[in-house]
Amino acid sequence: MKSILMMLILTLTIMFSLIMLSFMLSKKIKFDKEKNSPIECGMNPINLMRIPFSMQFFLLAIIFIIFDIEIAILMPIPIMMLYDITLSFLIMLSFLIILTLGLFYEWHNNALNWAI
Template structure:
């Protein structure tokens, strides 16, 4: 019991020493013109810093995230089937119906058409 307590105190002491050492040795500059500029490389911007963003790429990313989350939610379903098959079947059915309604909504609003 004493060895666990001694090891944890030693670990905490080393950790605090390293944190204090990093704070003392780091160079903190609160205002750096290059780091606060909108371009990361530090060069002066010649043109506009904001590039027009295509809405199709945004919609494609949102659709990818939705279906990626869908896969993550549907992964534990085979394990759920062992406990109560009827409840898990209806939960999956409701989830897939909501997902299909969202897909039909996007299709109806032409969010899936690339060339608008």
């Protein structure tokens, strides 16, 4: 019980000292109206109405997110191949076929054509 209490006190002391050290060494931030506003790009968010948003850009961003998530889904497949190579190969092949069909569907509907 005594050693757990000592470890807790030591941990809290180290945490507190690191927090205080970071506050002392951190760069002081100048309080600026533009820096403290929610949008730092120079637009006034209060006076302007919503600017029309390009639907092509939105669709391209969604497509990028889908294909980015695809990489995260395919990452564990090499580890799965250590256990059952046939099942992991079938899972990977079916996933890539579905993804390729989706890509061809988007291409056919001109979702990837930026000029339109």
